[in-house]
Amino acid sequence: MLIADLSHFEGADPDRHPAAWRLAEYLRAIVCGATSIPTDRRLNSGLRCRRRPGRQPCAGYLQIVRQEEPPHIHWWCGNCDDAGLISGWQHSAWDLRPPRSFDEPLLGVDLLPEEDSGSGDRRFESSPPSQFNSC
Numbered sequence: 501m502l503i504a505d506l507s508h509f510e511g512a513d514p515d516r517h518p519a520a521w522r523l524a525e526y527l528r529a530i531v532c533g534a535t536s537i538p539t540d541r542r543l544n545s546g547l548r549c550r551r552r553p554g555r556q557p558c559a560g561y562l563q564i565v566r567q568e569e570p571p572h573i574h575w576w577c578g579n580c581d582d583a584g585l586i587s588g589w590q591h592s593a594w595d596l597r598p599p600r601s602f603d604e605p606l607l608g609v610d611l612l613p614e615e616d617s618g619s620g621d622r623r624f625e626s627s628p629p630s631q632f633n634s635c
């Protein structure tokens with residue numbers, strides 16, 4: 501099992517440390533997947549396994565579960581025995597968790613006063629997300 505702290509890969513340079521960079525990118529993609537779903541649910545991700553048994557790519561895809569306490573991300577291949585645990589991912593650029601509970605409304609919506617009483621149109625304004633990350 502690969503046990504990794506994502507914060508240890510900060511500053512990894514793709515030219516000077518290509519192997520570390522590839523592993524960091526692999527782990528970052530897992531963190532993006534894990535933080536895009538609620539905790540304690542399993543994500544059947546589209547991420548391919550990194551293993552190459554017999555120099556052939558493993559046909560498996562990663563299964564991912566994120567737990568709240570302690571904040572660990574567990575991942576494993578659905579086809580081989582490759583697996584890992586990721587810590588140190590919270591509040592990184594790859595942490596896609598929304599800044600709210602999943603039980604709350606997705607967007608705040610405010611009803612604006614009608615400008616033209618004859619139109620009958622109601623205009624809505626939604627609040628932009630206060631956090632925006634990308635992979």
Ligand SMILES: [Zn+2]
Nearest residue numbers: 549558577580
């Ligand atoms: Zn595999």
